[in-house]
Amino acid sequence: MAPEAAPLSSERPVVWLNCAASLDGRLAFAGGARARLxxxxxxxxxxxxxxEVDAIVVGVGTVLLDDPSLRVRGELAGGLPRDPPTRIVLDSRGRTPPGAKVLDATAPTLVATTERARERFPPSVRTVVAGAERVEIPRLWAELRRLGLRRLLVEGGSAVLASVVRSGLFDRWTIYYAPFAIGGGTAPPVLAGPESRNFEEAVRLQLAGLERLGDGFLATFLPAR
Ligand SMILES: NC(=O)c1ccc[n+]([C@@H]2O[C@H](COP(=O)([O-])OP(=O)(O)OC[C@H]3O[C@@H](n4cnc5c(N)ncnc54)[C@H](OP(=O)(O)O)[C@@H]3O)[C@@H](O)[C@H]2O)c1
Incomplete structure (x- = not known):
């Protein structure tokens, strides 16, 4: 299933979240070491x-820890899209290292940053200011929509997923649960950010699908209306 593009009249793109977690809800190993779950x-x-999307979104924490290329692998996707999706990094201070794969100019890249960022990126990289101190999700989504991006896939990590989920500005969230338990205190959870002390502070979701996928399962959630 692929996301429908946001209608032309919409003020934000259609936003899908996706991540892979251990059964105990961790996105990576101790200290954030990458886990191919x-x-x-x-x-x-x-x-x-x-x-199928116009852009793939991650936080600078994921770039620093995993150095992902965020490209489509044609042999896995059943072919390459006509236009590769734009790689978007939320990076308030410009911490994306110059040698990061997302800056390699093999696909379009956009760094979402703030008024306080001083870092300069290569000319191939577009920068968008979307906040004073930290990238603000509503402002960024509006800006991306204005730039013509109508379908976003947010892949992580914990802090960015938390901000997007807390903002409520998303349409679907798929979590693949792998049959592993990671445990401990430093492996990043699916959501970082503010803690919930009760159900009022927790984010309510609606289960929309559950299917076995290889040796794990895929759960699809929609924001509760
Ligand atoms: N299993 C999976 O599916 C999956 C997918 C992706 C990542 N991961 C894992 O996730 C871990 C990284 O997660 P993380 O939480 O450390 O990093 P992250 O969410 O990738 O990036 C967080 C950073 O993004 C910047 N940021 C800018 N605006 C933000 C906003 N509005 N909300 C949140 N962050 C914002 C902040 O740095 P500034 O303040 O400097 O801007 C923040 O520290 C790694 O271990 C990686 O392996 C797993």
Missing amino acids: SSPEDLARVHRLRA
Whole structure:
């Protein structure tokens, strides 16, 4: 299933969230070390999804820890899209290292930053100011929509997923659960950010689908209306 593009009249793109977690809700190993939790079936699903969107969004924490290329792998997606999705990094202070794969000019890249960022990026990289101190999700989504991006896939990590989920400005969230338990205190959870002390502060979701995918399962949630 692919996201529908946001209607031309819409003020923000259609936003899908996707991540792979251990059964105990961790996105990576101790200290944030990358864990390839997706089964081959899930990896193929993710690349098909990437091929259907206009942009893939991650935080600078993921760039610093994982150095992902955020490209579509044609052999997994069943072909390459005509236009590769734009790689978007939320980076309030300009901490994306010059050698990061997302800056390699093999696909369009946009760094969402703030008024306080001083860092300069290569000319191939577009920068968008979307906040004073920290990138603000509502402002960024509006700006991306204005630039013509109508379908976003937010892939992580914990802090960015938390901000988007807390903003309520998303349409669908798929979590692939891998049959592993990671445990401990430093492996990043699916959501970082503010803690919930009760159900009023927790984010309510609606389960929209559940399916076995390789040796794990895929759960699809919608924001509760
Ligand atoms: N399993 C999966 O599906 C998956 C997918 C992706 C990542 N990961 C894992 O996630 C971990 C990284 O997560 P993370 O929480 O450290 O980093 P992150 O969410 O990738 O990035 C967080 C950083 O983004 C910047 N940022 C800018 N605006 C923000 C906003 N509005 N909300 C939140 N962050 C904003 C902040 O840095 P500034 O204040 O400097 O801007 C913040 O520290 C890694 O271990 C990686 O392996 C797993």
